[in-house]
Amino acid sequence: MYTPVHCNANEEVGSDEMKRNSLVSLMGPVLLALAWLAVNQFPAATAQGPKESDRQTLVLNRAPVRVIRDQYSSFNGITMDEERREVYIADDNHSKILVYDAEFPPTDRVIEPRRQIAGPQTHLGYICTLAISPEDQEIFTVDNDWKDNMTVFPIDAKGNVAPLRELNVDHGAWGIFLDRKHNELFITIEHAHKISVYSKKAQGKEEPARFIQGPETGLADPHGIYVDPESNEIFVTNHGHWRKTEVGDKGVIVSFRRPTPSDSIKEFPASTGKFLPPSITVYARDAQGDAKPLRTISGPATRMNLPLGIYEVSGSRLLAVANAGDSSILFFDRSASGNTAPVRVIQGPATGIEGPSGVYVDSKRNELWVTNWNSHTATIYPSNASGNVAPKRVLRSAPKGAPVTGFGNPGGIVYDAKRDEMLVPN
Amino acid sequence: MSHPRISAFAGRANGNAKPVRVIEGQSTRFARTTHDLALDTIHDEIVAPNSFAEAILFFRGGASGEEKPIRIIQGPDTLLRNPDNVAVDAVHNEVFVASREGAVFVYPREANGNVAPIRILQGPQTKIRQANRVAIDSENDLMFVTTRFGSVLTFPRAAQGDTAPTAVISGPKTLLSDEHAPYRVAVYPEGKRIFVGVGGSHPLSGAVGGFVAVWKYGDNGDVPPWALIPSTPLTGLNHPFGGVALNPKAKEIMVLENSQPPGLLVFRVPELF
Numbered sequence: 001m002y003t004p005v006h007c008n009a010n011e012e013v014g015s016d017e018m019k020r021n022s023l024v025s026l027m028g029p030v031l032l033a034l035a036w037l038a039v040n041q042f043p044a045a046t047a048q049g050p051k052e053s054d055r056q057t058l059v060l061n062r063a064p065v066r067v068i069r070d071q072y073s074s075f076n077g078i079t080m081d082e083e084r085r086e087v088y089i090a091d092d093n094h095s096k097i098l099v100y101d102a103e104f105p106p107t108d109r110v111i112e113p114r115r116q117i118a119g120p121q122t123h124l125g126y127i128c129t130l131a132i133s134p135e136d137q138e139i140f141t142v143d144n145d146w147k148d149n150m151t152v153f154p155i156d157a158k159g160n161v162a163p164l165r166e167l168n169v170d171h172g173a174w175g176i177f178l179d180r181k182h183n184e185l186f187i188t189i190e191h192a193h194k195i196s197v198y199s200k201k202a203q204g205k206e207e208p209a210r211f212i213q214g215p216e217t218g219l220a221d222p223h224g225i226y227v228d229p230e231s232n233e234i235f236v237t238n239h240g241h242w243r244k245t246e247v248g249d250k251g252v253i254v255s256f257r258r259p260t261p262s263d264s265i266k267e268f269p270a271s272t273g274k275f276l277p278p279s280i281t282v283y284a285r286d287a288q289g290d291a292k293p294l295r296t297i298s299g300p301a302t303r304m305n306l307p308l309g310i311y312e313v314s315g316s317r318l319l320a321v322a323n324a325g326d327s328s329i330l331f332f333d334r335s336a337s338g339n340t341a342p343v344r345v346i347q348g349p350a351t352g353i354e355g356p357s358g359v360y361v362d363s364k365r366n367e368l369w370v371t372n373w374n375s376h377t378a379t380i381y382p383s384n385a386s387g388n389v390a391p392k393r394v395l396r397s398a399p400k401g402a403p404v405t406g407f408g409n410p411g412g413i414v415y416d417a418k419r420d421e422m423l424v425p426n
Numbered sequence: 427m428s429h430p431r432i433s434a435f436a437g438r439a440n441g442n443a444k445p446v447r448v449i450e451g452q453s454t455r456f457a458r459t460t461h462d463l464a465l466d467t468i469h470d471e472i473v474a475p476n477s478f479a480e481a482i483l484f485f486r487g488g489a490s491g492e493e494k495p496i497r498i499i500q501g502p503d504t505l506l507r508n509p510d511n512v513a514v515d516a517v518h519n520e521v522f523v524a525s526r527e528g529a530v531f532v533y534p535r536e537a538n539g540n541v542a543p544i545r546i547l548q549g550p551q552t553k554i555r556q557a558n559r560v561a562i563d564s565e566n567d568l569m570f571v572t573t574r575f576g577s578v579l580t581f582p583r584a585a586q587g588d589t590a591p592t593a594v595i596s597g598p599k600t601l602l603s604d605e606h607a608p609y610r611v612a613v614y615p616e617g618k619r620i621f622v623g624v625g626g627s628h629p630l631s632g633a634v635g636g637f638v639a640v641w642k643y644g645d646n647g648d649v650p651p652w653a654l655i656p657s658t659p660l661t662g663l664n665h666p667f668g669g670v671a672l673n674p675k676a677k678e679i680m681v682l683e684n685s686q687p688p689g690l691l692v693f694r695v696p697e698l699f
Contacts, residue, residue: 064661065692066438069442069688092427191477223428266548271502273500305452402442405433420437421435421436421437424668425460426427
């Protein structure tokens with residue numbers, strides 16, 4: 001019978017076999033307790049088998065000697081209910097929706113949220129962006145990884161509460177925008193280079209009412225999305241990592257819902273991947289299928305560098321873009337096309353902008369909010385700010401200067417012995 | 427989730443640590459869904475896949491900031507399809523990519539641009555089907571492949587075509603399954619051991635309690651792990667999807683824990699080295 005051998009100590013001993021035998025004799029009560037744990041946790045391992053399978057597994061139930069983890073909230077996407085005077089921020093590090101007062105005096109101190117939505121009942125995961133419906137008093141968010149869902153909560157929800165409704169979405173959702181005029185939700189899908197459009201009340205396994213996807217769309221690792229219901233146009237930021245997708249492709253990286261592939265000898269198709277420059281692609285609001293963009297803002301003059309959130313500057317023709325790659329906010333005219341320079345830029349050491357994810361312009365208070373993923377902060381400026389301007393106020397989730405680990409959903413690790421460094425990709 | 431990057435942490439970093447350097451920005455051509463990295467210790471290079479643009483990126487070992495890759499494998503002849511992992515054999519100058527389409531592609535390490543694989547391992551005899559990760563032991567001339575369906579396969583390093591594995595670790599006693607799928611695999615050639623990060627608590631699979639399992643070279647069939655770091659409150663493991671890396675000199679293993687908030691856990695395990 002398979003019996004796990006447990007070891008909690010870090011002692012150095014002689015040969016492997018000596019060490020394991022000594023552990024068996026010395027750890028009676030602990031062994032019994034942990035054997036119960038192992039047998040109950042891994043019941044299949046108790047099955048009978050030939051000699052090799054009778055091996056006693058050395059179970060190392062011990063605490064790590066070091067743990068790198070960011071204990072503070074990371075600020076990702078942002079939205080606001082201007083009438084309620086509330087700001088909603090997605091924390092992808094701790095799977096929380098944080099709700100703050102939109103008005104607060106300048107301070108260097110950490111500001112506690114008014115309330116937060118968090119816990120296993122919420123089904124929140126690696127959430128990226130948010131939308132609200134003031135009419136229905138609801139808040140929406142999408143998960144970028146693992147949970148593949150959109151969750152909807154009452155706008156005043158608090159704590160570990162179940163969502164009002166939940167919608168299955170394709171793997172890799174990032175941006176969400178609610179078109180309040182037409183009661184439609186627009187969601188970008190990174191992995192499938194796609195924009196899915198749902199009714200505002202969509203839930204369960206409901207399919208999108210329509211979607212934009214295909215080789216002609218120019219969608220390439222899409223992220224932020226803004227829909228102008230007056231001009232009937234959709235604006236999408238793209239990182240430019242492209243492969244050919246067919247209409248209906250759900251993103252082949254997703255294995256969990258895929259059928260088992262055939263193991264027969266096969267011919268592999270030609271690879272289609274390539275790098276496009278980062279861009280903002282613009283579509284008709286009712287576009288669907290393999291629709292060409294109406295126009296594309298792209299090129300070195302645009303200064304785009306991993307653009308993320310995008311939002312209107314109310315009372316103007318401008319769109320603000322969180323330019324994560326060079327820690328700036330870019331402003332483009334909505335009718336811009338091609339290799340066009342931004343109308344204005346907020347950037348520089350005084351701004352406090354560090355890896356911006358989200359932007360929101362509060363038309364009631366004429367303020368521009370920027371969520372900074374690399375500094376545990378949201379920084380607030382006059383909505384007409386430009387250049388290397390200091391923020392009016394800073395909202396902090398961590399003490400000033402607290403280190404940022406910068407984990408997204410880390411996917412791998414290697415150890416560089418030459419530099420004594422651990423390398424982790426997001 | 428929004429910021430593609432490679433973060434380098436000091437070997438003794440702990441707590442709310444800041445990386446000592448970060449490779450990020452548009453020019454790096456680095457994207458999200460990078461589920462693996464490889465380190466070429468002979469030529470001092472970092473190798474990373476880009477799943478969305480179907481590319482393999484090579485950086486200087488000391489790269490930092492918005493630094494461009496020094497080489498890129500990409501193009502129609504590469505046959506790459508959503509590559510999210512990579513391994514490098516610096517001794518034999520080869521780069522390996524495990525494919526979810528059920529294959530392992532091999533390229534010259536110094537390849538640049540639109541280069542066809544020099545070998546492809548694929549077919550019903552291989553038992554690969556949906557491959558998760560690949561690792562190479564150039565010292566012992568072995569290749570290890572983990573699969574989505576709960577197996578760890580051993581091949582000769584230069585295996586190609588429809589070649590059967592020399593060992594298959596799979597079955598209920600291995601603790602591997604569809605729900606507890608093996609992901610990143612790291613090898614310790616000196617001690618001839620295989621370290622595997624085994625996923626758990628994926629909301630779509632319903633499984634709980636991922637762990638780190640260690641087997642010996644030559645283990646074959648329905649064999650329990652030789653050693654195991656279990657999912658318990660003490661270890662803090664739940665879903666070590668990001669896998670493991672080894673520091674034999676310090677007798678430590680590094681494990682990425684992908685529950686939220688995600689963390690990098692370092693265990694001192696002299697018994698395993």
